[in-house]
Amino acid sequence: MSEEQTIVNVYGANWCSDCRRTKKYLGEQRIHYGWFDIEKPDVEGEKALQFVYDTNEAIFGTKKRKIPAVEVIKDGERKLFVEPSNFELADFLGLAKRAKKSFYHTVIIGAGPAGLTAAIYLARDGYDVLVIEQSTVGGQAFITNRLDNFPGFPEGITGANFAENVKKQAERFGVEILSPQKVLNVGTCHPNASFDECQYKVVKTESQEFTCSAVLVATGSNYRQLVVPGSDALLGVSIHYCATCDGFFYKNRKIFVIGGGNSAFEESLFLKGKFADHVTILVRGNEPRASPVLQEKVRDRSGIEVWANSKVVELLGEDSLEAVRVKHTETGEVKDYHPDGIFVFVGLSPNTKFLKGVNLDSQGFITTSQQQSSVQGIFAAGDCRFGSVKQAVAAAGEGAAAAIAIREYLSNS
Numbered sequence: 001m002s003e004e005q006t007i008v009n010v011y012g013a014n015w016c017s018d019c020r021r022t023k024k025y026l027g028e029q030r031i032h033y034g035w036f037d038i039e040k041p042d043v044e045g046e047k048a049l050q051f052v053y054d055t056n057e058a059i060f061g062t063k064k065r066k067i068p069a070v071e072v073i074k075d076g077e078r079k080l081f082v083e084p085s086n087f088e089l090a091d092f093l094g095l096a097k098r099a100k101k102s103f104y105h106t107v108i109i110g111a112g113p114a115g116l117t118a119a120i121y122l123a124r125d126g127y128d129v130l131v132i133e134q135s136t137v138g139g140q141a142f143i144t145n146r147l148d149n150f151p152g153f154p155e156g157i158t159g160a161n162f163a164e165n166v167k168k169q170a171e172r173f174g175v176e177i178l179s180p181q182k183v184l185n186v187g188t189c190h191p192n193a194s195f196d197e198c199q200y201k202v203v204k205t206e207s208q209e210f211t212c213s214a215v216l217v218a219t220g221s222n223y224r225q226l227v228v229p230g231s232d233a234l235l236g237v238s239i240h241y242c243a244t245c246d247g248f249f250y251k252n253r254k255i256f257v258i259g260g261g262n263s264a265f266e267e268s269l270f271l272k273g274k275f276a277d278h279v280t281i282l283v284r285g286n287e288p289r290a291s292p293v294l295q296e297k298v299r300d301r302s303g304i305e306v307w308a309n310s311k312v313v314e315l316l317g318e319d320s321l322e323a324v325r326v327k328h329t330e331t332g333e334v335k336d337y338h339p340d341g342i343f344v345f346v347g348l349s350p351n352t353k354f355l356k357g358v359n360l361d362s363q364g365f366i367t368t369s370q371q372q373s374s375v376q377g378i379f380a381a382g383d384c385r386f387g388s389v390k391q392a393v394a395a396a397g398e399g400a401a402a403a404i405a406i407r408e409y410l411s412n413s
């Protein structure tokens with residue numbers, strides 16, 4: 001691709017993980033890009049922020065501050081993106097990759113700690129392994145600021161470095177990683193056949209189809225959305241799901257954090273430590289679910305308070321948040337509050353919508369027995385699996401267990 005033909009400009013902030021992901025992807029592809037920091041305290045920073053507002057308005061019809069905003073000019077065609085996936089960029093830039101083979105012993109969907117650990121085990125045993133990842137290698141671990149509880153890293157390790165290390169290790173054993181590519185479905189050998197009648201499975205992505213003996217689903221999960229009247233209109237404006245991405249907008253401001261689990265407590269500490277003046281954590285039940293250690297840390301930190309029995313029932317405001325309507329679940333009293341913004345951490349939703357014919361629980365998590373799903377030859381590991389503990393190190397362990405179960409399956413099929 002010639003640089004005269006292609007111009008890429010990325011507008012964002014240094015602390016924004018999606019901005020880092022986009023720049024990393026462009027860097028890996030050796031695409032020269034312009035970087036415009038919206039935090040720069042001068043006229044250039046102001047212009048960059050204005051570009052972000054304008055681009056959001058052009059795409060969403062409202063003045064949001066979602067970043068990165070990306071401008072691509074290729075062969076005279078200009079296209080604007082907000083928070084584009086790597087695949088969207090690859091597609092427009094003509095960089096969408098193709099895998100080398102059409103058959104693999106195992107196709108692994110998802111390149112987080114679970115998928116990549118399984119890939120290392122299987123490739124090291126001599127099996128042909130393809131890992132398909134729709135966004136960034138490393139999964140949730142990649143967007144984590146710092147992994148502090150993964151054994152082997154006495155000083156902790158950044159999510160990005162961790163992901164890079166595991167990727168290199170997998171590639172050393174010959175694992176092929178197809179990224180960015182989204183799997184559309186996992187099907188049978190023939191449209192009218194059942195899985196039981198087929199000796200192989202068909203994995204279909206946006207651009208290719210593969211056959212394989214075994215499939216490992218290691219697609220992880222995403223933050224669950226808060227759905228109350230008024231929440232749609234304010235998404236990305238005053239309601240946020242990523243503290244590292246959007247915390248900057250709340251420097252010295254007052255925010256509400258919704259949720260009582262580890263994520264809500266951990267992210268509240270981060271938001272209070274780096275940006276917010278005051279954080280109120282709203283827990284809908286009698287008491288939080290967060291670990292005692294995190295609860296103690298929050299108790300010890302001034303500027304964070306926890307309200308139990310407090311359920312958000314409505315959000316008021318169209319272009320910006322005017323009030324949060326909260327119901328006290330014991331007294332039934334409903335009151336309006338006026339924080340500057342809301343961060344939501346109300347649990348996880350598994351990335352399993354593309355799977356058909358595989359048993360899932362009511363939330364969409366894959367039910368398994370010894371890592372195998374209800375379909376012979378389709379396995380699951382990590383955060384998308386029912387019963388998983390949602391820890392990077394546990395996901396890696398599940399990846400290893402799945403690889404051993406797959407090895408057994410392959411030797412008998």
Ligand code: NAP
Nearest residue numbers: 259260261262263264266284285289345346347348389390
């Ligand atoms: P979680 O543990 O499932 O907790 C979700 C919280 O959100 C609960 O307090 C739940 O309340 C509340 N909630 C659910 N729906 C709600 C709604 N509509 N409105 C208000 N509140 C709602 O989720 P998580 O904190 O995202 O953690 C997910 C997993 O990752 C957990 O296994 C967690 O241990 C793990 N994790 C670990 C760490 C760490 O080890 N450092 C850090 C982050 C996450 P109820 O209790 O009333 O249901």
